[in-house]
Amino acid sequence: MKDENFDFEERWREESRKMFDTSEARKAFQNVFDHSTSMALLKLSEQGVIKKLYGTIESGKESVVFLADTEEDERVIVKIYMNRAGSFREMKKYLRGDERFRNVKDDRRTVIQEWCKKEFRNLKKASNVVKCPEPLAFRDNILVMEFVGEEFSPYPKLKDVEIENPQQGYKQVIDNISRLWNEEELVHGDLSEYNMLVDDKGVLWWIDFSQGVHFNHPEAEELLKRDIKNIANFFERQGADTDVEKDYKRVISG
Ligand SMILES: Nc1ncnc2c1ncn2[C@@H]1O[C@H](COP(=O)(O)OP(=O)(O)OP(=O)(O)O)[C@@H](O)[C@H]1O
Numbered sequence: 650m651k652d653e654n655f656d657f658e659e660r661w662r663e664e665s666r667k668m669f670d671t672s673e674a675r676k677a678f679q680n681v682f683d684h685s686t687s688m689a690l691l692k693l694s695e696q697g698v699i700k701k702l703y704g705t706i707e708s709g710k711e712s713v714v715f716l717a718d719t720e721e722d723e724r725v726i727v728k729i730y731m732n733r734a735g736s737f738r739e740m741k742k743y744l745r746g747d748e749r750f751r752n753v754k755d756d757r758r759t760v761i762q763e764w765c766k767k768e769f770r771n772l773k774k775a776s777n778v779v780k781c782p783e784p785l786a787f788r789d790n791i792l793v794m795e796f797v798g799e800e801f802s803p804y805p806k807l808k809d810v811e812i813e814n815p816q817q818g819y820k821q822v823i824d825n826i827s828r829l830w831n832e833e834e835l836v837h838g839d840l841s842e843y844n845m846l847v848d849d850k851g852v853l854w855w856i857d858f859s860q861g862v863h864f865n866h867p868e869a870e871e872l873l874k875r876d877i878k879n880i881a882n883f884f885e886r887q888g889a890d891t892d893v894e895k896d897y898k899r900v901i902s903g
């Protein structure tokens with residue numbers, strides 16, 4: 650064990666110098682993440698999943714999002730969940746109610762790893778019905794996925810773009826919420842104008858699927874209602890007519 654750690658320190662010193670674009674990016678990573686996260690990152694680098702890590706795009710309360718390149722020089726997003734996140738109890742509740750994750754152990758590290766795996770699996774399922782980043786790999790608390798953007802910039806969030814036809818946009822999102830629920834048995838759970846990106850052709854990309862749960866989860870219907878409400882509020886401010894109750898019933902009844 651001691652040797653393995655020693656070996657890790659050596660490898661990390663050497664590899665992390667090459668892996669991070671700048672020493673600031675490397676310091677920023679080391680200030681936030683623990684030893685086991687560095688180990689997971691090193692393994693992903695040794696597998697060629699990540700070659701170069703640029704700075705962070707955004708830091709949320711549970712995760713930090715980095716831009717990176719793979720060995721094939723494909724640009725990707727590396728989303729790293731913080732092992733010390735305070736909302737661990739909430740995460741556990743969301744996991745336990747989901748039949749796919751019912752038997753998860755309850756130590757912090759395992760819960761966060763399963764949370765990361767849940768986002769990976771949700772993205773896979775969601776990609777059958779909506780545009781969303783293709784999940785490429787996960788390891789411990791690190792998720793690697795397709796980058797939705799251009800060069801070094803993610804596409805803008807829905808909240809920051811001008812909407813040409815809000816009525817049509819609203820209908821399209823509700824139809825997709827319905828397909829996600831009825832065909833993939835999934836609810837996004839944190840859907841809003843903050844978690845949708847708009848590409849240069851006006852196509853909506855759904856992101857941030859970590860809260861998503863199976864529709865048998867005890868709180869799934871509540872989350873579905875909230876998603877519809879958030880979306881309705883947004884499109885209504887843009888001038889669309891919406892009816893949350895009616896649309897909720899329509900989704901639930903298939
Ligand atoms: N696949 C992606 N392609 C481009 N940009 C992305 C991608 N994933 C995330 N981003 C950018 O990073 C930001 C934060 O990502 P995300 O919404 O997944 O995390 P978060 O809101 O911090 O989530 P959490 O609440 O799970 O910590 C997004 O708003 C977006 O700008």
Ligand SMILES: [Mg+2]
Nearest residue numbers: 843844856857
């Ligand atoms: Mg988000």
